[in-house]
Amino acid sequence: MKELRNSVCIVGVDESDELGTLPHKSMLTLHLEAVRNAVRDAGLKISDVDGIFTAGQHSPATIGEALGITPRYVDGTTVGGCSFIIMVGHALVALHHGLCDVAVVCHGESGRSGVGVTPRRDTALPGQYEAPFGFGGASTLFGMITTRHMHEHGTTLEQWAQVAVSTRQWAALNPKAKNREPITIADVLNSRPVCYPFNLLNICLVTDAGGAVVLTRADRAKDCAKKPVYVRGAGEATEHVMLTQMKSLTFSEATRMSGAKAFTMAGVTHKDFNHLMFYDAFTSGPPIMLESLGFCKPGEGVHFFDDGKSTPGGSLPINTNGGGLSYTHSGMYGIFPIIEAARQLRGECGPRQVPNCKVSLVNGMGGMLSAAGTLVLSSEK
Amino acid sequence: MELERPLPQPITPEAKPYWEGLREQKLMLPRCRACRRAFFYPRVICPHCHAADIEWFQSSGRGRLYSFEIGYQSFNKAFKVKPPFVLAMVELDEGPRMMSNLIGIEPDPKKIRCDMPVEVVFEKQTDEITLPFFRPAGGTR
Ligand SMILES: [Zn+2]
Numbered sequence: 001m002k003e004l005r006n007s008v009c010i011v012g013v014d015e016s017d018e019l020g021t022l023p024h025k026s027m028l029t030l031h032l033e034a035v036r037n038a039v040r041d042a043g044l045k046i047s048d049v050d051g052i053f054t055a056g057q058h059s060p061a062t063i064g065e066a067l068g069i070t071p072r073y074v075d076g077t078t079v080g081g082c083s084f085i086i087m088v089g090h091a092l093v094a095l096h097h098g099l100c101d102v103a104v105v106c107h108g109e110s111g112r113s114g115v116g117v118t119p120r121r122d123t124a125l126p127g128q129y130e131a132p133f134g135f136g137g138a139s140t141l142f143g144m145i146t147t148r149h150m151h152e153h154g155t156t157l158e159q160w161a162q163v164a165v166s167t168r169q170w171a172a173l174n175p176k177a178k179n180r181e182p183i184t185i186a187d188v189l190n191s192r193p194v195c196y197p198f199n200l201l202n203i204c205l206v207t208d209a210g211g212a213v214v215l216t217r218a219d220r221a222k223d224c225a226k227k228p229v230y231v232r233g234a235g236e237a238t239e240h241v242m243l244t245q246m247k248s249l250t251f252s253e254a255t256r257m258s259g260a261k262a263f264t265m266a267g268v269t270h271k272d273f274n275h276l277m278f279y280d281a282f283t284s285g286p287p288i289m290l291e292s293l294g295f296c297k298p299g300e301g302v303h304f305f306d307d308g309k310s311t312p313g314g315s316l317p318i319n320t321n322g323g324g325l326s327y328t329h330s331g332m333y334g335i336f337p338i339i340e341a342a343r344q345l346r347g348e349c350g351p352r353q354v355p356n357c358k359v360s361l362v363n364g365m366g367g368m369l370s371a372a373g374t375l376v377l378s379s380e381k
Numbered sequence: 382m383e384l385e386r387p388l389p390q391p392i393t394p395e396a397k398p399y400w401e402g403l404r405e406q407k408l409m410l411p412r413c414r415a416c417r418r419a420f421f422y423p424r425v426i427c428p429h430c431h432a433a434d435i436e437w438f439q440s441s442g443r444g445r446l447y448s449f450e451i452g453y454q455s456f457n458k459a460f461k462v463k464p465p466f467v468l469a470m471v472e473l474d475e476g477p478r479m480m481s482n483l484i485g486i487e488p489d490p491k492k493i494r495c496d497m498p499v500e501v502v503f504e505k506q507t508d509e510i511t512l513p514f515f516r517p518a519g520g521t522r
Contacts, residue, residue, distance in 0.1 A: 128389040128396060129422050132512050133482045134466055136457035143450035144470050151448070151495035195468070196451035196490050242422065244470060244478040249448055 001265045006381045008092045009221035009228035012042025012214030013339040016108065019328045020178055022208040026116030030330075031058060031108020032066055034210030042214040043225025044102060049214075051075075051100030053091055055083030056109060056332050057117065063106060073100035079238055080366020082279060084213070084334040085373030089234030091215050101216060105338075108210035111331035115208070125242055138281055139195045139203050141243050141368045146197050146284040148249040153299030155287075157197060161188035162305045163283035164201050164325055169311045171322025173352035178205055179326045188283075202283040204324035204333070211335035213342070218381075229342045232359075233266025233376035235259060243368050252365070255292035258372035259363065266376035270295050274357045275344050276316065277337035279364035280323040289363050293374070317354045320344060334364040338375065345379040387459035388510045396423040398437045403511040406503045408440040410475060421477035442501030443518060444473035449495070451488045471499055471515050485516035 014037035016030040025033075031054075039046055051073040052060040060074035073094050077083055084105050091103035110117050126135065135141065149155050165185055171177035183201060191200040221228035237257035240246045247253060263269065270293075278286035287301025296303065304310055310318035319325075321340035324333045341360040343349050362375040392400050402409030412419045415432035419440075426433050450468040455461065467483040484502065486493060498518040505511045 124391065124393050125422060127387070128392065128400075130480050131387045131457060131460070132389065132506075132510075133480055134386070134452055134456060134460045134462060134468055135480060136460065140450060140452065140456050140468055144448040144468075147450060148448040148495060193451075193453040195453065195456070244421070244480060245428070249470075 002267070004092055004096055005232055005265055005267065006230045006378070007218055008095045008215050008231045009218050010213055010231065010338070010342045010377065011216055011221050011224040011226065011228055012038040012040070012044065013342045014038040014041045014212060015176065015336070015339065016210030019176055019209040020207055021112050022110070023113040023115060025110070025208060027057065027108050027110040028066060028116055029108070030110060030208060030210035031063060031106060034108055034212040035063070035067060035104055035106045038104065038106070038212035038214050041226065044214065048102045049104050051091060051094055051103035053087035053103060053105040054107065055087065056107065058108065071100070073103070079371035081281070081332040082334045082364030082366040082371055082373040083332065085338060085362055085364045085375055086236040086371070088213065088215065088231060088338060088375055089236055089373065092231050092234055095215060095217050101220065103215045104212055105215070105335065106210070106212035107330070107332055107335040109330035109332055110208045111329070112206045112208045129242065129244070138368065139198050142282045142284070143195050143198055144243060145249045145288065145368060146282065149284060149288065150197065152250050155299065155302055157189060158185055159302040159305070160197070160202055160283040161185040162302065163280070163286055164188045166305050166310045167280060167319050167323040167325045170317075170320045170352055171326035173312060174322045174327055177322035177327040178207060198282065204281045204329035205326070207328045207330050209328045209330040211339055213335060213338050227346050227379070229345045230378045230381055231375065232268065232378045233262040233264070235261030235265070235374040236372065238366070238371040240370050241367055246369065250288065251298055252288065252292040252369035252372060254372040255289055255363065255365065255369060256294070258374040259293035262374035262376050268359065268376055272359050273316070273361050275320065275341065275354045275360040276318045277341050277360065277362045278319060279333055279337060280319055280325050281329065281333065281365075283325065285365065286318060288369070289365070293363060312352065320349065320352050320354060334373065337362045337364060341375070341377050345377055384459070384506065385461045386506065386512070387457055388506055395425055399423055400510070402439070403503060403513060404509070406511070408442045408501050408513055409437050410440045410473070410477060411435050412438050419475040419477050421479050441474050444471045444499055446483060446493070446495055446497045446499050446515070447472040447478055449483060449493055451490060467493065469499075469515055479513075482514050483516070484514045
């Protein structure tokens with residue numbers, strides 16, 4: 001596993017031309033824009049791409065066809081929003097073994113406007129065991145995790161709200177973020193109740209967006225346009241899909257396993273990170289991920305958001321793009337924290353740049369902490 | 382009568398004893414003959430020991446409220462129950478957890494607590510479908 005460490009680099013990252021509410025753009029357009037922009041960021045051409053990794057409604061074959069290329073390696077692992085994080089690990093292995101030379105991990109989703117979207121998914125299990133009771137949408141499931149966490153650990157609504165406040169402070173510094181006005185804990189607590197324990201500002205945005213990440217082997221990365229970002233470690237795991245099957249609602253076994261694998265491959269410990277990117281579909285997500293990854297004891301994750309530690313100028317910045325809570329969240333958010341981590345490690349984030357950012361963590365969930373993907377990214381070998 | 386809830390379509394063959402039981406006001410659960418452990422949702426392989434030797438038994442219908450939410454809006458076009466309503470995850474005394482609604486209590490987070498004892502109540506929806514809801518169980522257990 002250690003031979004994979006630093007063998008591959010992220011050489012290009014970008015979003016679609018626009019993010020937000022885009023009823024004039026189809027899912028495919030958002031997807032192709034992101035690929036074109038990320039390949040250009042790498043200083044490469046679309047014809048250089050020979051590996052396609054994508055999740056969700058688009059098969060990698062659709063993207064290869066639409067780009068007009070014939071990839072020799074494809075992966076369509078779809079285990080929820082973290083699929084793209086997991087696919088960086090899959091691309092790492094494929095590139096390392098020469099199964100492809102230029103890999104694109106890519107995403108496009110018309111999550112808000114639903115343009116060019118044909119939903120299809122097996123609904124037999126939720127249809128029988130969840131929907132009749134009013135479940136539908138992620139907040140009616142992640143809320144269960146959150147309520148139980150409050151019961152077991154005494155976590156408060158104010159502490160969850162602090163995550164939204166911190167993340168919004170970063171969004172204020174990101175011109176691409178959808179919601180940039182500062183908010184307070186009271187604003188979160190007084191926002192519209194949606195599904196207890198969540199008010200509106202505890203829940204991510206729903207946007208139209210695309211994103212893509214280009215990877216190649218480290219020897220070839222030197223010839224690309226930008227400073228390479230090394231993939232030091234990658235991990236993945238899945239635990240459940242139906243929430244009733246999760247062993248403990250307050251601790252993600254998939255996240256623990258995924259993180260342990262990535263940290264071992266990377267040869268890092270929790271203290272080595274300058275910057276953390278978490279999949280924040282809900283305010284309670286990042287604290288529970290911190291706990292499951294072993295950054296702290298169960299119940300203590302919210303303290304990473306105390307006293308400005310996670311905010312601009314703080315000692316351990318978290319979700320510096322403004323997160324799914326305030327920047328963008330198309331539905332499968334996982335590509336976007338990778339893009340932000342690469343930009344921070346390159347040092348190109350302007351007013352939101354984390355000083356001396358050398359080692360960055362990307363950790364995401366699929367479903368309700370059902371699947372997990374973890375990356376350790378680094379500016380140096 | 383207009384339906385208030387989205388009802389299962391399809392009922393999967395491996396879950397038939399569950400839905401047939403509900404029609405007779407019984408909460409039936411699958412149990413593994415090899416390791417004797419109950420599980421839910423129904424499937425053909427035991428999730429505990431992976432044996433494929435399954436029997437059915439009637440649950441006590443008693444358990445505890447493992448977690449809950451209060452829905453302040455509908456999250457599904459076909460769900461027409463007037464909010465607020467309580468979404469519940471129940472852990473049955475026999476072990477398995479299932480989703481349901483908690484009824485017979487004010488939908489107020491101050492009045493509901495995790496681990497409170499609950500018991501099943503059956504509500505017929507159509508000739509084919511009866512759903513299991515849960516209500517607070519009185520007394521100490
Ligand atoms: Zn068994």
